[in-house]
Amino acid sequence: MLEQTADAWDEGLPAVHVKRAAEPGQNIAPRGEEFRCGSVIAEPGTRLRPGHVALLGTFGYADVPVYARPRVAVLATGAELLPVEAALAPGCIRDSNSAMVAALVEQCGGEALVLARVPDEPEATARALAEALALSDLIITTGGVSVGDYDVIASLLRGIEPTAGATESPSLPHTAAATGEAPAFMPAGIAPLQAQQSVSATGEAPAFMPAGTAPLPEPALPQASRLLFNKVAMRPGSPTSAAVIDGKLLLALSGNPGACFVGFELFAKPAIQRLQGAGANESLPKQVTAKLASPFEKGSPHERFVRTRLFSREGMLYADPLAFGKSSMMASIPEADGLIRLKASPEGTPADTIVDIILL
Numbered sequence: 001m002l003e004q005t006a007d008a009w010d011e012g013l014p015a016v017h018v019k020r021a022a023e024p025g026q027n028i029a030p031r032g033e034e035f036r037c038g039s040v041i042a043e044p045g046t047r048l049r050p051g052h053v054a055l056l057g058t059f060g061y062a063d064v065p066v067y068a069r070p071r072v073a074v075l076a077t078g079a080e081l082l083p084v085e086a087a088l089a090p091g092c093i094r095d096s097n098s099a100m101v102a103a104l105v106e107q108c109g110g111e112a113l114v115l116a117r118v119p120d121e122p123e124a125t126a127r128a129l130a131e132a133l134a135l136s137d138l139i140i141t142t143g144g145v146s147v148g149d150y151d152v153i154a155s156l157l158r159g160i161e162p163t164a165g166a167t168e169s170p171s172l173p174h175t176a177a178a179t180g181e182a183p184a185f186m187p188a189g190i191a192p193l194q195a196q197q198s199v200s201a202t203g204e205a206p207a208f209m210p211a212g213t214a215p216l217p218e219p220a221l222p223q224a225s226r227l228l229f230n231k232v233a234m235r236p237g238s239p240t241s242a243a244v245i246d247g248k249l250l251l252a253l254s255g256n257p258g259a260c261f262v263g264f265e266l267f268a269k270p271a272i273q274r275l276q277g278a279g280a281n282e283s284l285p286k287q288v289t290a291k292l293a294s295p296f297e298k299g300s301p302h303e304r305f306v307r308t309r310l311f312s313r314e315g316m317l318y319a320d321p322l323a324f325g326k327s328s329m330m331a332s333i334p335e336a337d338g339l340i341r342l343k344a345s346p347e348g349t350p351a352d353t354i355v356d357i358i359l360l
């Protein structure tokens with residue numbers, strides 16, 4: 001509001017000049033202007049944003065029931081993995097996936113429980129998964145999911161029965177957005193959320209890890225396990241797999257950091273949001289369209305998800321694919337604003353093509 005008066009003189013005396021007369025009711029907030037009796041502040045399942053918290057506050061709701069943050073166990077597999085703080089040794093690599101996945105989990109509202117890394121041994125891995133099941137609502141593993149002799153997650157998954165309708169290369173979950181269906185990989189009856197726990201994402205075994213957990217008699221997953229899918233028709237991250245173990249979702253992401261990141265965005269993020277009560281559509285990745293700013297030369301037998309920078313020029317959104325976008329590379333991950341969805345094609349995609357973008 002600006003002052004509508006000015007100093008003036010009237011017949012030699014100081015006066016106030018009113019520039020514009022007030023209208024009746026002006027600057028008075030009538031009762032019920034913004035909210036009526038019965039107005040809904042937030043529907044059940046709404047993710048509470050700062051604006052919702054302001055509304056709840058103004059109407060005196062100090063406490064409201066919310067979903068517990070899902071506890072997400074993060075288990076990196078690979079004999080070559082070292083803790084982040086370790087000096088490099090020949091043939092070894094630092095476990096960056098655990099730290100990245102933990103940060104991604106926290107970013108989408110989950111609570112990350114970073115478990116001790118396991119070598120490529122079925123017994124140790126099955127034991128670690130049993131421990132993860134006891135501690136968490138959802139398990140994310142990285143690595144060991146491809147076709148090599150030491151890909152232990154893959155061999156454990158091969159040992160369980162596929163769910164009716166499970167496929168080798170399912171459609172990607174966000175293709176369900178148009179139908180309004182729940183993502184196909186979300187199993188019905190996921191175990192209810194339990195009390196919260198907190199743990200730091202240092203990559204070390206958490207202090208609450210039960211000591212002396214009895215080893216499983218066989219390196220196998222529990223009887224009640226069901227395979228949802230093994231492998232997805234996408235690049236990167238084609239070995240991504242999913243199963244339900246004892247009523248909890250296991251997402252097995254690729255060990256390659258770039259593929260691990262893409263797998264998380266496409267599969268883990270929607271699942272974590274669903275566990276927080278988000279509706280099927282709300283939890284799916286948000287998509288926009290943009291013009292490709294530079295050509296993407298490489299073709300792919302499967303749909304490809306390319307990390308990209310986004311910018312706008314003259315009212316048009318452009319996607320500029322980032323360098324260092326290979327599955328094994330991570331330099332482009334922090335730079336990426338989105339993932340370009342490129343259709344399977346033997347050829348590359350020319351500049352100026354209108355492409356779908358998943359926003360990160």
Ligand SMILES: Nc1nc2c(c(=O)[nH]1)N[C@H]1C(S)=C(S)[C@@H](COP(=O)(O)OP(=O)(O)OC[C@H]3O[C@@H](n4cnc5c(N)ncnc54)[C@H](O)[C@@H]3O)O[C@H]1N2
Binds near residue numbers: 076078094097144148
């Ligand atoms: N014979 C074939 N081999 C592979 C195929 C194939 O079709 N046939 N597919 C390749 C593709 S595509 C991918 S993707 C990878 C996925 O392999 P895994 O998920 O089993 O991952 P690993 O082999 O365990 O690791 C791959 C790569 O990533 C590094 N890594 C693993 N974990 C971490 C971590 N926690 N932090 C950082 N880096 C990690 C690991 O050292 C390897 O370099 O399979 C191909 N092979």
Ligand code: MOO
Binds near residue numbers: 236259
């Ligand atoms: O599926 Mo892999 O990530 O393409 O290299």
